[in-house]
Amino acid sequence: MRSRRRKHWDARYDSAAFKFTRSFALTAIGNVLAFWNRERLGIELSPGVDEVSLALVADAWSRTYRSRAKAFAATDRAIETRNGTRILPDQVRHELAGGAALTAD
Numbered sequence: 001m002r003s004r005r006r007k008h009w010d011a012r013y014d015s016a017a018f019k020f021t022r023s024f025a026l027t028a029i030g031n032v033l034a035f036w037n038r039e040r041l042g043i044e045l046s047p048g049v050d051e052v053s054l055a056l057v058a059d060a061w062s063r064t065y066r067s068r069a070k071a072f073a074a075t076d077r078a079i080e081t082r083n084g085t086r087i088l089p090d091q092v093r094h095e096l097a098g099g100a101a102l103t104a105d
Contacts, residue, residue, distance in 0.1 A: 031065035039067035045079040045089050054081070 031037075041061050043054060054071075061069040070090035073079055078086035 028065045034066070037066060041067050041069040042072045042091070042093075043069055045071050045073040045087055047080055049079065049081050051081045051083060051085050054087075 043057055045054075058069045058071070061067050071087065072091040072093045073089035074092070074094050076089065076092045078088050080086050
């Protein structure tokens with residue numbers, strides 16, 4: 001039995017399955033037009049947060065066009081990530097009001 005695991009994640013990877021299709025476009029347009037059905041989500045920034053996890057969480061929730069993920073922190077100062085990237089929060093709060101809080105851990 002041959003394994004289906006990918007051995008290489010480079011230019012040889014077949015990404016055709018992720019192309020922009022009519023079905024995806026119609027879903028995205030419908031979600032954008034449904035302005036009454038929006039979800040507010042916040043991702044708390046904390047010192048040492050992993051940038052990749054932060055990006056994946058923000059992208060996964062924002063990609064639906066039904067929700068928008070924003071970063072928040074208790075201060076307006078830049079938060080330094082695990083690898084030294086400095087990120088400014090979208091909002092200054094101790095906790096997110098009126099929405100769901102997500103974690104990037």
